[in-house]
Amino acid sequence: MKADKKMLKSWVRQQNRANRPATMMMALMGMFNVLVGMVLIWSLATILAEWLTGGDRINRYYLLLFILSSVVRVILGYGQELLAMSSGEKARKRLRRELLARFFAQGPALLRHQHSAALAAMLTDRVEALEGYFSRWLPASALWVVAQWSVVLVVFWQNHRAGLILGGCCLFLPVFQAVFGIATAIASRRQILALNRLQVRFLDRIRGIATIVLSGSAEKDAQGLGRAADELRQRTMKVLRIAFLTSASTDVAMIVALVWIVVDQRHGLLHAGSIPQVTSILFAVLMVPEAFAPFRALSAAYQDRAQITNSGEAIQRLPNLPEWAKNEASAHPVPQRKAQGITLDVQGVSYRWVENRPLALDNVSFHLDAGDVALLTGSSGAGKSTLIEMLLGFIRPSQGKVLLGGIDLQDMRPADVTRQISWIGQKPVIFAGTLRDNILFASPDASEEQLQAALEASSVMAYLPHLPDGLDTKLGEGGFGLSGGQAQRIAIARAFLKDAPLLIMDEPTAHLDPATEQEILVSLRDLLKGRTALISTHSSQFHKIGETKRLVIKKGQITAEEVLS
Numbered sequence: 001m002k003a004d005k006k007m008l009k010s011w012v013r014q015q016n017r018a019n020r021p022a023t024m025m026m027a028l029m030g031m032f033n034v035l036v037g038m039v040l041i042w043s044l045a046t047i048l049a050e051w052l053t054g055g056d057r058i059n060r061y062y063l064l065l066f067i068l069s070s071v072v073r074v075i076l077g078y079g080q081e082l083l084a085m086s087s088g089e090k091a092r093k094r095l096r097r098e099l100l101a102r103f104f105a106q107g108p109a110l111l112r113h114q115h116s117a118a119l120a121a122m123l124t125d126r127v128e129a130l131e132g133y134f135s136r137w138l139p140a141s142a143l144w145v146v147a148q149w150s151v152v153l154v155v156f157w158q159n160h161r162a163g164l165i166l167g168g169c170c171l172f173l174p175v176f177q178a179v180f181g182i183a184t185a186i187a188s189r190r191q192i193l194a195l196n197r198l199q200v201r202f203l204d205r206i207r208g209i210a211t212i213v214l215s216g217s218a219e220k221d222a223q224g225l226g227r228a229a230d231e232l233r234q235r236t237m238k239v240l241r242i243a244f245l246t247s248a249s250t251d252v253a254m255i256v257a258l259v260w261i262v263v264d265q266r267h268g269l270l271h272a273g274s275i276p277q278v279t280s281i282l283f284a285v286l287m288v289p290e291a292f293a294p295f296r297a298l299s300a301a302y303q304d305r306a307q308i309t310n311s312g313e314a315i316q317r318l319p320n321l322p323e324w325a326k327n328e329a330s331a332h333p334v335p336q337r338k339a340q341g342i343t344l345d346v347q348g349v350s351y352r353w354v355e356n357r358p359l360a361l362d363n364v365s366f367h368l369d370a371g372d373v374a375l376l377t378g379s380s381g382a383g384k385s386t387l388i389e390m391l392l393g394f395i396r397p398s399q400g401k402v403l404l405g406g407i408d409l410q411d412m413r414p415a416d417v418t419r420q421i422s423w424i425g426q427k428p429v430i431f432a433g434t435l436r437d438n439i440l441f442a443s444p445d446a447s448e449e450q451l452q453a454a455l456e457a458s459s460v461m462a463y464l465p466h467l468p469d470g471l472d473t474k475l476g477e478g479g480f481g482l483s484g485g486q487a488q489r490i491a492i493a494r495a496f497l498k499d500a501p502l503l504i505m506d507e508p509t510a511h512l513d514p515a516t517e518q519e520i521l522v523s524l525r526d527l528l529k530g531r532t533a534l535i536s537t538h539s540s541q542f543h544k545i546g547e548t549k550r551l552v553i554k555k556g557q558i559t560a561e562e563v564l565s
């Protein structure tokens, strides 16, 4: 727990450091704004004082100063807004990049630990919610003490008694900050957790829409969602109540300071003393809101500060970017492809998903020559998917190693590992976009000829003429629907285009009817030429694919290895 807090603090510090130049720039502009504000109020106070003491003409020098400083303040305010926006934007981009790198480095293993709605919310809402932290909280927290006490000192310099009253009232502000700050942090943490629960629930319900409707529990489920939404509403109201109380207590302190100064110095005002005396009283009165403004900006951003802790905790729960994924820049060996494919050596690898649970892979070893096609079979839970995730580089063996073309995966750059491997799963992911985008996804630079060849080889050509807009037909959610076999052909076309020497397949025909399976097998047979392949399957039809090896896995161990001639 203590270690978690320490890590969170160090992560927040790292974020602050990354944003420091922008924060300092915004704080400097803010300070300059406060100084210009002093000039503006001083000129206004002098104009008013001359008028109150019976002057019949407005002093043109102070009027000009007043107009000039007003214009400068407007420009500075605008500049601060622009800078705040761009700094928030940059910080969010940086965080999203960092998160995506961590997501991609973990691959599908991540979804075994975290709900996809929570991950999606992390990338969108949680990062979005940090905008205020970078654009408001950091500059406000860097500025408020200096800005506030500069105002108090200048007032004191002009008018000792007023300065002391103002300073006294300002001393209460840190007390408000401590009390309401803790309450805001707790309330907004609860609000975020309620929001997260609602998001996860929503996504689950949308995914399971058919099950819910067919089991007749739509109404009960809607009530459950209603309760979750109500919980979120209550928590949001609590955050707003605390924000209102913080703002109200700052207002009370400001009004007390204002009334106190006016009552204390009423004599000078009512009996219109000398111009300098009235100017100094008016200056002190008009400066009161200026003295409280930095704290007001800080307390308005207090909720933003709570967000960094909430988001930081969620981000900290993500596995860290593995060391090897950070090594993109340094020199690493690249395996050599042979005409028939590439060699794959799995040497005594073990892996355990959760402590105190049996090993998911227990000292697994096998060797595939370039051009070998191995079928991996085993009952459910035997460890096939775990082995495949390891070969794809998403999880690392706790013991043993995986060599591709004679080179340890751990010594290779992640980009070089992915270049060597094509993967076809049970159900290919079809992204929202055109058929062309979906096929070119893994090889965006492929030429039109290469694309046409992949369309032919994967038999996408067989159904292409039936699509409304051919290659430009929109697919994915809300787009044209494809059958399981048609979608799987897209995955095969992607693999043809990528032209990697190692093919890994995880039950590629699991969801297909026997006739479609036969058609897919024909395309797969072509794809296997000149490549090494490991195919996990329960289907008896794969014996026609031209396999050279059969591996049987049971309880994480290879229990049989058959070499076919």
Ligand SMILES: Nc1ncnc2c1ncn2[C@@H]1O[C@H](COP(=O)(O)OP(=O)(O)OP(=O)(O)O)[C@@H](O)[C@H]1O
Pocket: 112, 113, 353, 354, 357, 360, 378, 379, 380, 381, 382, 383, 384, 385, 386, 387
């Ligand atoms: N995230 C996880 N946390 C804990 N245990 C896990 C996790 N993922 C997998 N396991 C366990 O690891 C073992 C191997 O699982 P794996 O998914 O590799 O089996 P499989 O052979 O691919 O099964 P199937 O054919 O049903 O997909 C199982 O006992 C499973 O319960």
